[in-house]
Amino acid sequence: MSAERPAVVVEDTGDPAAIERALEQVDELGTVVLAAPISRPEAMIDLYADLHVRGLTLVTAPPDDG
Amino acid sequence: MHPRVKAAAVSGLETALTSFGYERAELALARSEVVDWARTRAQATRARTSVLGGLAVVVTGRGRAELRPVDRPLAGAGEITVEVLVSAVSPGTERAQWLRLPNAQPDFPYAPGYSGAGRVIAAGPGAGLDVGRTVAVARLPHASVATVPASWATPIPDDVDLAEAALVYMAIISGYGVQRAELQPGEPLGVVGAGPIGLLAQRLASLRQPGEVTVMATGRRREALALRGGADRFLTAQDEVDGVGAVKVIEATGDPHGLATAVTATAPGGTVVLLGSPRGATPSAILADAQRKRLRLVGAHVSALATEAKRLEHDPFQALAGGFLEALGNGALAAGDLVGEAVDPREAQLTYRRLARGEIEGAHFDWRRVPQAERTRPRSLAAPPALPRSGARLTARDVAPPAAEGTLRFALVGCGDVGLHNARALAAARNAELVISHDPVPALAQVVADEVGGEVAATLEGALDPARVDAAFLCVPHDLHAPLVQEAAAAGLHIVVEKPLANDLAGARHAVDAAAEAGVALSVCFPYRYEPAMQMARDLVHGGALGELRGATVVFHADKPESYWVGGFSGRAQSGWRSNLARSGGGVVIMNLTHYLDFIQYVTGARPSRVQAVLRRSPGSEVEDGVAMTVEFEGGALASISGSASTRGAPASRFELWGDDGTLRLEPEPSIYSERAVGGAPAGRWCSLPEDPDFDARVPFVEEFAAAVLEGRAPEVSAADGLAVQEWVEAAYRSAEHGSAQTVGKALPA
Numbered sequence A: 001m002s003a004e005r006p007a008v009v010v011e012d013t014g015d016p017a018a019i020e021r022a023l024e025q026v027d028e029l030g031t032v033v034l035a036a037p038i039s040r041p042e043a044m045i046d047l048y049a050d051l052h053v054r055g056l057t058l059v060t061a062p063p064d065d066g
Numbered sequence B: 001m002h003p004r005v006k007a008a009a010v011s012g013l014e015t016a017l018t019s020f021g022y023e024r025a026e027l028a029l030a031r032s033e034v035v036d037w038a039r040t041r042a043q044a045t046r047a048r049t050s051v052l053g054g055l056a057v058v059v060t061g062r063g064r065a066e067l068r069p070v071d072r073p074l075a076g077a078g079e080i081t082v083e084v085l086v087s088a089v090s091p092g093t094e095r096a097q098w099l100r101l102p103n104a105q106p107d108f109p110y111a112p113g114y115s116g117a118g119r120v121i122a123a124g125p126g127a128g129l130d131v132g133r134t135v136a137v138a139r140l141p142h143a144s145v146a147t148v149p150a151s152w153a154t155p156i157p158d159d160v161d162l163a164e165a166a167l168v169y170m171a172i173i174s175g176y177g178v179q180r181a182e183l184q185p186g187e188p189l190g191v192v193g194a195g196p197i198g199l200l201a202q203r204l205a206s207l208r209q210p211g212e213v214t215v216m217a218t219g220r221r222r223e224a225l226a227l228r229g230g231a232d233r234f235l236t237a238q239d240e241v242d243g244v245g246a247v248k249v250i251e252a253t254g255d256p257h258g259l260a261t262a263v264t265a266t267a268p269g270g271t272v273v274l275l276g277s278p279r280g281a282t283p284s285a286i287l288a289d290a291q292r293k294r295l296r297l298v299g300a301h302v303s304a305l306a307t308e309a310k311r312l313e314h315d316p317f318q319a320l321a322g323g324f325l326e327a328l329g330n331g332a333l334a335a336g337d338l339v340g341e342a343v344d345p346r347e348a349q350l351t352y353r354r355l356a357r358g359e360i361e362g363a364h365f366d367w368r369r370v371p372q373a374e375r376t377r378p379r380s381l382a383a384p385p386a387l388p389r390s391g392a393r394l395t396a397r398d399v400a401p402p403a404a405e406g407t408l409r410f411a412l413v414g415c416g417d418v419g420l421h422n423a424r425a426l427a428a429a430r431n432a433e434l435v436i437s438h439d440p441v442p443a444l445a446q447v448v449a450d451e452v453g454g455e456v457a458a459t460l461e462g463a464l465d466p467a468r469v470d471a472a473f474l475c476v477p478h479d480l481h482a483p484l485v486q487e488a489a490a491a492g493l494h495i496v497v498e499k500p501l502a503n504d505l506a507g508a509r510h511a512v513d514a515a516a517e518a519g520v521a522l523s524v525c526f527p528y529r530y531e532p533a534m535q536m537a538r539d540l541v542h543g544g545a546l547g548e549l550r551g552a553t554v555v556f557h558a559d560k561p562e563s564y565w566v567g568g569f570s571g572r573a574q575s576g577w578r579s580n581l582a583r584s585g586g587g588v589v590i591m592n593l594t595h596y597l598d599f600i601q602y603v604t605g606a607r608p609s610r611v612q613a614v615l616r617r618s619p620g621s622e623v624e625d626g627v628a629m630t631v632e633f634e635g636g637a638l639a640s641i642s643g644s645a646s647t648r649g650a651p652a653s654r655f656e657l658w659g660d661d662g663t664l665r666l667e668p669e670p671s672i673y674s675e676r677a678v679g680g681a682p683a684g685r686w687c688s689l690p691e692d693p694d695f696d697a698r699v700p701f702v703e704e705f706a707a708a709v710l711e712g713r714a715p716e717v718s719a720a721d722g723l724a725v726q727e728w729v730e731a732a733y734r735s736a737e738h739g740s741a742q743t744v745g746k747a748l749p750a
Helices: A016-025 A048-052 B003-019 B024-047 B093-099 B168-181 B196-206 B223-228 B256-265 B284-292 B302-311 B316-329 B345-357 B417-428 B442-452 B478-490 B505-518 B532-542 B588-604 B698-711 B719-738
Strands: A008-011 A031-034 A057-060 B051-061 B064-073 B079-089 B115-123 B134-138 B145-149 B153-155 B189-192 B213-217 B233-236 B246-251 B266-274 B296-299 B341-343 B363-366 B377-379 B408-413 B432-438 B471-474 B494-498 B522-525 B549-557 B608-616 B626-633 B638-644 B654-659 B662-667 B671-674
Touching: A008 A016, A016 A031, A016 A048, A016 B284, A048 B296, A057 B284, B003 B024, B024 B051, B024 B064, B051 B145, B051 B345, B064 B145, B064 B345, B079 B134, B079 B345, B093 B345, B115 B145, B115 B168, B134 B168, B134 B316, B153 B316, B168 B196, B168 B246, B168 B266, B168 B296, B168 B302, B168 B316, B189 B196, B189 B256, B196 B213, B196 B223, B196 B246, B196 B316, B213 B223, B213 B256, B223 B233, B246 B256, B256 B266, B256 B284, B302 B316, B341 B345, B345 B363, B408 B417, B408 B698, B417 B432, B417 B442, B417 B494, B417 B698, B432 B442, B432 B698, B471 B478, B471 B698, B478 B494, B478 B505, B494 B698, B505 B522, B505 B719, B522 B698, B522 B719, B532 B588, B532 B662, B532 B671, B549 B588, B588 B608, B588 B626, B588 B638, B588 B654, B588 B719, B608 B719, B626 B719
Parallel strands: A008 A031, A031 A057, B189 B213, B189 B246, B213 B233, B246 B266, B266 B296, B341 B363, B408 B432, B408 B471, B471 B494, B494 B522, B549 B638
Antiparallel strands: A057 B296, B051 B064, B051 B377, B079 B115, B079 B145, B079 B363, B115 B134, B134 B153, B549 B654, B608 B626, B626 B638, B654 B662, B662 B671
């Protein structure tokens, strides 16, 4: 485990750009929790560089749970 | 190496290569090959081994791939050197790279490929694998030889097909996706995508006894493969997938639509594994949908497996590879229907092109199709790098001597310019003899006899004497071709007529009928076919170098002086027949382009169906000295043919033929470019064809005709060939006259 990166990041804004940043910041094979509803569903998000390549897990909490 | 030193070395290397004429893509390739050459020798020196030569597929630019010579160090400690027998083409990654899709744009030149199988030919200390063992190797580029860490290789169980074993890295990728799904026995499983990765994932997942398995794809082409692999149902984009309700779904397409399908097909609270590499950004709306269903999205790129490997005490790559090969070996898993078409690695460019066009869904390079001596070659440390060649060249084959014994005795009728050329060919031919020459101008015939030998006949009847000659070679004005063919045939002589067959189509048909009725051979002098480059071109085209013919271009240029029209090029025989339309039948089309028209039909077998032509005549001239012609062939190929007899300066003519898989340039500078591995020409690289400016193609033409007659068979240049050219010429003239496209061969009743 990297000392610089957390194993879990909770993303609480729902903004796609912030979600990308959360994905960047979590450790390899780490987990990002989407705790807020997606705010701009029309925006695009890169799932390749981090979620896919670094083997992350994205746990989604439904909007009413956020 | 210190970065500054490295930069200086690379800069110096580029300067040196540029001074040798390398530029752009060739410069990048040469630089890469020199660096690779140096790296290989450094590795071999460090490991105290030697080097081995082989071949590797290299993508050198957009749409360009070729087989390049490479050197590899022999195995050092913990390594093995593998003679690669099969390497699997990944239709996902490699197709994406070929198309330069997002997230799949490696710098040129790059070496594609990452999975294969072969035989261990060297093993370093501690490798743990015996020489001679067949192994499946992950992370293996498409190359005939490779030296890799022994940990990348897994022994192949007996009776497992090499092509199936070569899928090992794809199985690791797919198996990792299954692993990340944490699939439990009895859980319903969905797989989105029915390419090799998706179907391998489905089959590997099926070994874990899941519940209902649903495969989803854009179309039904792969349905049978999915069902054969254990899927319970197969759905397409047209089907409703929200009822699938799979607890685990593996997305194996990388396409945003595929991810949307996966999210829809997953049961609330389920897991979607991202196995396919996303090609571009994903709409956040899909994440919003996943969020509403409280899904878990799990990335499963093989890079993450490498991260896991660092954290584990065992090698997860070996575990996945071993599991795959064991399942193949014990029959729990079958993958023979996923290996795709076996292709020759020399045809890598064609393979990628077909893959990109969707003509094939998978493939594997079968290196055994390449001669062994090219696949593994001993190389010394001191051997220089094999830089990109400025141009490959095929060497001319020897002209075979005539098979049949005996000599065909000829009478030459017409001793003008072309008559003298043909007389010399008759004298040089090993199975022909010029016995009699005749010309209405006796002095011309005497010149022939003085130079070449034989007698001079004062009369035509004296020349066409079946007691003294077997054949007649007619080199007379075009309007006399058909009448003299009839006379010679009536005398029982075999006949060669200088091209064209006649001055018009009706005459040509009369000539053919006369020869047929008399039972004699009739041929038209098209010696162009026998040029060394043309013979080689024919062999290459017949071997499939062009694939399906798509087009042809002829641009013929000559600068005929005014004196030509009254005395030919030499002025030996003064006559105005060439500029008399009734006598010649026409100008540049019938006089010059006929060679090209014959060759196109000869080498490709294509038959013209429709022709549209316009002619240009000089003021006061009856025959054309310029033509522009478009041609449509049966089968759909098109040709653009133009000719001019008055192009000042007579620039080089152009003659090119091209098809799906290659291009043949015959003028100027004969050369061929083919994506097919045919006849020793390097696939994917222009290759020069042999030229010999001193070669007299009329000699092998005469020899072939004489051999045909002596052997009792039809000559290679048949009367039908001559007639086919005549029909084409006639259609062009008819088109010019009517101002509309004309059907070839329909002018007169057959």
